[in-house]
Amino acid sequence: DTAVSQTPKYLVTQMGNDKSIKCEQNLGHDTMYWYKQDSKKFLKIMFSYNNKELIINETVPNRFSPKSPDKAHLNLHINSLELGDSAVYFCASSQVTVGNTIYFGEGSWLTVV
Amino acid sequence: AQSVTQLGSHVSVSEGALVLLRCNYSSSVPPYLFWYVQYPNQGLQLLLKYTSAATLVKGINGFEAEFKKSETSFHLTKPSAHMSDAAEYFCAVSVKSQGNLIFGKGTKLSVKP
Numbered sequence: 001d002t003a004v005s006q007t008p009k010y011l012v013t014q015m016g017n018d019k020s021i022k023c024e025q026n027l028g029h030d031t032m033y034w035y036k037q038d039s040k041k042f043l044k045i046m047f048s049y050n051n052k053e054l055i056i057n058e059t060v061p062n063r064f065s066p067k068s069p070d071k072a073h074l075n076l077h078i079n080s081l082e083l084g085d086s087a088v089y090f091c092a093s094s095q096v097t098v099g100n101t102i103y104f105g106e107g108s109w110l111t112v113v
Numbered sequence: 114a115q116s117v118t119q120l121g122s123h124v125s126v127s128e129g130a131l132v133l134l135r136c137n138y139s140s141s142v143p144p145y146l147f148w149y150v151q152y153p154n155q156g157l158q159l160l161l162k163y164t165s166a167a168t169l170v171k172g173i174n175g176f177e178a179e180f181k182k183s184e185t186s187f188h189l190t191k192p193s194a195h196m197s198d199a200a201e202y203f204c205a206v207s208v209k210s211q212g213n214l215i216f217g218k219g220t221k222l223s224v225k226p
Contacts, residue, residue, distance in 0.1 A: 004156075033213060041151075041201055043216040056213060090156060096212040099145035099164040104157040 003027050004105040006091045012111045013081055021076045021108045023091030029103075031055075031096040032074035034066060037088040037107070046089075049074055050096055081112045115140045115206045119217035127225045132176075132191040134220050136204030139185065145207035146187045147214065148178055152200045160202075163187060174198070199224045 006023040013019055025032060033056075034046040048056035049068040063079040078085060091105040120135040138144050145164050149157040161172025168180040178189045187204060201221050205214040 031212060041219045041221075043157075043203065043219075045213045045215075048213055094212060099162070099207055100212065101147075101159050101162060102212075102214055103159075104149075106156040107154075109154075 002106075004091055004093055004103050006089075006105040006108050008108060009106060010109045010111075012113060015081055015083060015112055017081050018077070018079045019081060019110070020078070021089055021091075021110075023074050023076070023105060025072055025091075025093040025103070027093055027103060029093040029095050030071055031094050032068065032071075033092040033094075033102065034074065034076050035090040035092060035104075037090060039087070043090070047074075047076075078110075083112050086110055086112045115144065115208060115215055117146075117204045117206050117215060117217040119202075119204050119220050121220055122218065123221045123223070125223040125225060126194045128196055129193050132189070132194045132198065132222065134189040134202050134204075134222065136178075136187045136189065136217060137185050138187060138204075138206050140206060146178075146180065147205040147207065148172065148176070148187075148189050149203045149205060149216075150174075150200050151203065151219075157203065160189070194222075194224045196224050196226065198222060 004025045031050045033048045047066040052068045065077045068074045088107045092102045094102040116139045118137045147162045148160040161170045163180045171177045176191045203219045204217040
């Protein structure tokens with residue numbers, strides 16, 4: 001059983017389209033995250049939700065909108081996709097005690113053409 | 114603000130040789146430090162973490178790291194490299210107030226036969 005699962009794993013889409021990436025965790029954690037990994041492998045936090053409440057919202061274009069229907073799910077919706085949005089998006093979860101391990105999903109490879 | 118710096122974007126070793134991947138941190142408070150590994154086209158997997166207990170931390174796959182406060186370092190080592198160790202390695206520090214991770218830029222480890 002996958003602890004943090006995200007779909008789709010690969011997504012190729014045209015500029016201007018709207019797409020969503022779904023994420024689910026079965027670890028019982030109270031906090032979920034979206035990280036972006038760029039072409040140089042650099043990882044950066046985008047959003048974090050704790051018990052469905054947004055607690056981290058980094059400088060991300062407002063075309064990106066996270067939605068957390070419950071503690072186990074955190075979806076990422078992207079409007080009007082641009083070439084620069086091409087990246088790997090990782091969902092992750094943890095129990096938000098400082099120093100607790102963050103568990104990552106397998107990643108979603110988004111290519112905008 | 115907390116940060117990590119990984120020295121060397123690419124490290125190449127021969128199979129059976131010592132692996133040393135360097136990480137230095139900056140933190141105004143005692144840090145929690147992590148090493149993650151990313152195999153090609155996969156998510157991030159925790160290798161080990163330091164959370165203020167023993168300064169020498171043992172992880173999976175024969176890796177270990179030593180926390181040295183005087184040097185603000187948390188270098189990752191493995192006595193004998195295996196071909197299967199070829200991957201991208203990330204050092205990270207936990208943000209105390211929020212629980213998310215700030216990552217270094219990663220070090221790609223290549224292992225030559």
